[in-house]
Amino acid sequence: MAAAAPARAAGTTRLAYFDDMWAVRSTATVLSISQEEGGRRAVVLDATVFHPQGGGQPADTGVISAGGARFIVEDVRLKDGAVFHYGRFEDAAGDGWRTELSEGQSVTLEIDEERRSLNSRLHSAGHLLDSCMTNLGLHLEPGKGYHFPDGPSVEYKGVIPADQLQDKKIELEKKANELVSKGAKVLVSVFPYDEAAKLCGGALPSYISQDSTPRIVKFGDYPGCPCGGTHVADVADIGNLKVTGIRVKKGVTKVSYSISP
Numbered sequence: 001m002a003a004a005a006p007a008r009a010a011g012t013t014r015l016a017y018f019d020d021m022w023a024v025r026s027t028a029t030v031l032s033i034s035q036e037e038g039g040r041r042a043v044v045l046d047a048t049v050f051h052p053q054g055g056g057q058p059a060d061t062g063v064i065s066a067g068g069a070r071f072i073v074e075d076v077r078l079k080d081g082a083v084f085h086y087g088r089f090e091d092a093a094g095d096g097w098r099t100e101l102s103e104g105q106s107v108t109l110e111i112d113e114e115r116r117s118l119n120s121r122l123h124s125a126g127h128l129l130d131s132c133m134t135n136l137g138l139h140l141e142p143g144k145g146y147h148f149p150d151g152p153s154v155e156y157k158g159v160i161p162a163d164q165l166q167d168k169k170i171e172l173e174k175k176a177n178e179l180v181s182k183g184a185k186v187l188v189s190v191f192p193y194d195e196a197a198k199l200c201g202g203a204l205p206s207y208i209s210q211d212s213t214p215r216i217v218k219f220g221d222y223p224g225c226p227c228g229g230t231h232v233a234d235v236a237d238i239g240n241l242k243v244t245g246i247r248v249k250k251g252v253t254k255v256s257y258s259i260s261p
Helices: 113-135 162-182 193-199
Strands: 025-035 041-045 062-066 069-079 082-089 106-111 141-146 153-157 186-190 215-219 241-249 252-259
Touching: 041 069, 106 113, 113 141, 113 153, 113 162, 113 215, 113 241, 113 252, 162 241, 193 215
Parallel strands: none
Antiparallel strands: 025 041, 025 106, 041 082, 062 069, 062 106, 069 082, 141 153, 153 252, 186 215, 241 252
């Protein structure tokens, strides 16, 4: 029986998708395996291509395997620098016996490519709307983003007058699809603080430490912004975007959207 999940994993996990967002397979070494209350198992690796849930983006799912053992990854979370892959070991032979992984073992990782692609497109669509808002003269401060398939949206601090909501909804969708049609390369990389600030229009949000090296996502010639998620390689890969609604409540403007399958 595996030990109860520790408060802090033994070691940190390198986020391999920072180096290559489009890699769907990789190898790694098992750092720890634990079991939580309720029977859920957690595998921590020295590196991972699995994106943990966070920043408004869902977790990747997939498989971790080695030597006949298959661990089905159903959820992924980042805690204290370690990435916990939650799931279950598969009974591959159907005889009730399960081959499991062990600490120090080399394993192969494979994510659900279709799910990752959709999550990346939804996340990039949210960022594209940020650029379109500014392009239309709506200089509202970006807030929370929800880039899940079940009702994606982005929020902004500030309001759009009620009598302009319908017109802005139409203009926003038109501008977004114009940019998708034109396409533009997506730059995602880690930069020194001062260089990152320049890429983001001259300043970074106050929550970004000046001692850090922020990861920045930038669409074409538009200003970038800090982001830890995965994105498309080109804006054209987002596909057709539809603004499904704009709602203003308590000083916050929420823009809901969808993308083509």
